[in-house]
Amino acid sequence: MKEIYLDYAAATPLDPRVLKEMDPFLHRKFGNPSSFHAPGLEAKDALDQARIRVASLLHCEPTEIIFTGSGTESINLALKGCARVRKKKGNHIITTAVEHEAVLKSLSYLEEKEGVHVTILPVDCYGRISLSAIEKAITKKTILISIIFANNEIGTLNPIEKIARIAKKRKIAFHTDACQAAASQSLDVKKLGVDLLSINAAKISGPKGVGLLYKRKDVQIDPVVHGGGQEWELRAGTENVAGIVGFAKALELAQEEKVKETPRLEKLRDKLSTTILTKIPNCKLNGDPKNRLPNNVNISFRDIDAEELLLLLNKEKIYASSGSACATHTSEKSHVLTAIGIPESYAKGTIRFSLGKETTDTDIDKVISVLEKSVNQLRQKRYTP
Numbered sequence: 266m267k268e269i270y271l272d273y274a275a276a277t278p279l280d281p282r283v284l285k286e287m288d289p290f291l292h293r294k295f296g297n298p299s300s301f302h303a304p305g306l307e308a309k310d311a312l313d314q315a316r317i318r319v320a321s322l323l324h325c326e327p328t329e330i331i332f333t334g335s336g337t338e339s340i341n342l343a344l345k346g347c348a349r350v351r352k353k354k355g356n357h358i359i360t361t362a363v364e365h366e367a368v369l370k371s372l373s374y375l376e377e378k379e380g381v382h383v384t385i386l387p388v389d390c391y392g393r394i395s396l397s398a399i400e401k402a403i404t405k406k407t408i409l410i411s412i413i414f415a416n417n418e419i420g421t422l423n424p425i426e427k428i429a430r431i432a433k434k435r436k437i438a439f440h441t442d443a444c445q446a447a448a449s450q451s452l453d454v455k456k457l458g459v460d461l462l463s464i465n466a467a468k469i470s471g472p473k474g475v476g477l478l479y480k481r482k483d484v485q486i487d488p489v490v491h492g493g494g495q496e497w498e499l500r501a502g503t504e505n506v507a508g509i510v511g512f513a514k515a516l517e518l519a520q521e522e523k524v525k526e527t528p529r530l531e532k533l534r535d536k537l538s539t540t541i542l543t544k545i546p547n548c549k550l551n552g553d554p555k556n557r558l559p560n561n562v563n564i565s566f567r568d569i570d571a572e573e574l575l576l577l578l579n580k581e582k583i584y585a586s587s588g589s590a591c592a593t594h595t596s597e598k599s600h601v602l603t604a605i606g607i608p609e610s611y612a613k614g615t616i617r618f619s620l621g622k623e624t625t626d627t628d629i630d631k632v633i634s635v636l637e638k639s640v641n642q643l644r645q646k647r648y649t650p
Contacts, residue, residue, distance in 0.1 A: 268582045269628045273468075273560060273621035274417055274445060275586055279511075280470040280622075286514045287472065290507035298504050299493065308506045315513035322520050323462075323479055324453045331478045331496045332509050336444040336465030337367040338489075339478040342500065343440045343461040344371045346486030347409050348381050351438070355406030359384045359399060362604035363392050363421075364413050365442055369600070372411075382406070391553040392421035392605050399431055409438045415446040418601040418617060419552030420561025422450070429458030438484055444468050444476075448519045449527050449559050460484045464516075466508065470622065471515030475508035530559040530620050533629050537618060538562045540633050545640050549611060551602065560620040565607055569614030569643055577639040583632055586617045 270278075290311060296304030298312045313327070320327040333339045348358065360372060362385050375381035384402045388394050394412060410432050415422050425441055432439035440461035443452065447464045454462055461484065465476035480486060480499075492501030538550050547567040566574065571587040578585060602612045618632070 266582050267628075267631075269584065269624075269632060271583065271585045271618040271620060271624065271628075271632065273624075274617065274619035276467055276473070277470045277621060278623070279472060280515060280518060282518060283471055283511045283514045287507045287511040290510055294506075298506060299495070311510055312504055312506055315509045318513040319477065319516060322452060322516055324455045325479060326482060328497065329480055329482050331480055331499050332504060332512075333476045333478055333496075333500055334474055334502075334505070336442070336463055336468075336476040338500075339463035339465070339476040340365070340367040340440075340442055341371050342478050342486065342489050343463060343480075344368065344409070344411060345375060345489050346499070347438055347440070347461065347484070348375050348379065349487040350485045351408040352379075355404075355408040356380055357382045357384065357404050357406040357408060359386065359402050359407060359410045361386045361388055361394050361412055363388050363416055363419075363601045364411070365417055365444070368411055368413070368442055388604055390605050392416055392419050392551075392601065393553060393556075394423055394428075396424070396427055396431065399428060403431075403435055403437065407435070407437050409440060411440040411442070413445075414441045414443040415450065415558050416552065416601065417445045418599060419563045419605070420445075420557035421553045422446070422556050422558065425457050425459065432460075433458060445558060447516065449523050449530075452520070454479055454481070461486075466512040466515050469515045469519040472508045472511045475505050475512045477512070526622065527559045530624070533620055533624055533626065534559060534562055536626070537620075537629050537632065538564065540629075541636065544633065544637050548640075549607075551605065551607065551615065560624075562618040562620075564616055564618070565602070565611035566614035566616070566640055567611050568647055569640060571614050571616055573643055574614065574616060574639055577642065578632075578635060581631075581635045583635055586619070587615060 294307055296308035298309040316327045316330050320330050358372060358381055360368060372383045376383045386398050412423055412428055414425055429439050438460045441459050443462050443464050448469045460481045462479040467473045488499045490501045495501055495504055541564055549565050551563040551565060598612050
């Protein structure tokens with residue numbers, strides 16, 4: 266029986282082309298980039314070239330790229346680093362109710378420990394933020410706006426360019442979590458107009474354990490990790506050369522191949538969501554039905570326990586998720602589903618299918634067939650005295 270992996274929003278398989286580029290730095294070319302000898306200089310050159318390649322894709326300068334250990338670390342550096350360096354200017358940060366936990370928990374920490382005031386804006390039933398709400402929330406003490414590019418649970422895309430214009434007009438720093446957007450959306454930071462942007466490699470068929478923060482050169486932040494002078498003295502620690510080299514290759518492939526891959530995934534996504542909504546009663550699609558990630562299908566089934574449904578799918582070697590993989594070890598209702606007003610009877614039966622490079626039309630047919638039988642089985646069990 267073929268395995269059907271539909272959890273690409275949580276983790277992606279390492280592309281063989283990425284592994285090939287990483288391979289020399291996993292054993293033979295092991296030098297420390299800070300060492301002034303041949304192996305060290307070789308590692309430094311690889312690091313510099315990876316930074317140049319990434320900067321080219323983001324349309325920025327190499328000195329504006331800070332490599333980190335994850336998307337979460339990048340977000341922490343952006344939010345905490347910006348808040349601390351700007352505390353004399355103000356202490357107000359604006360975000361939304363549907364951000365990744367890395368954003369919400371970082372801001373909660375700043376609010377509790379460092380006196381930052383955080384405004385969490387509501388979203389509509391599709392997870393969309395109101396531009397007028399952002400403008401109304403701005404005060405004289407607002408120093409930062411952080412809004413997610415593409416929602417990791419429901420796939421809704423936000424109008425980043427428009428939000429950036431609002432922030433720029435009021436001379437407020439703007440950060441976006443673009444971790445889920447990197448495989449399908451343009452990351453041209455000049456066009457987007459962002460000051461700070463976070464992405465990671467694990468979501469684009471790159472290695473785990475590496476991310477980056479784009480920081481516009483005239484935006485100041487304080488470091489969060491202290492030690493050596495790596496990454497422009499903003500992220501201490503010996504650089505993960507193999508991971509960074511792999512990240513650069515993965516990002517190149519993702520941006521090059523998205524032209525063909527995006528419409529292919531959109532077709533499969535729409536087939537999956539439309540057929541589910543047609544064949545299975547009492548279910549609903551979450552997120553913006555049109556302006557969403559090409560690989561995201563988030564569906565809520567009424568009167569279904571998501572864990573029970575996932576177990577049935579797992580038996581058929583179909584692997585999906587009940588929400589964000591970063592928050593699946595809690596029984597609490599997803600904060601994103603709460604924010605968009607999904608009733609409890611639907612929310613507890615929410616499944617996120619996220620498609621990827623290896624997803625085929627035949628896979629979608631199999632998923633629909635198994636899903637329909639599984640939902641019927643669970644409902645019959647529930648309603649049978």
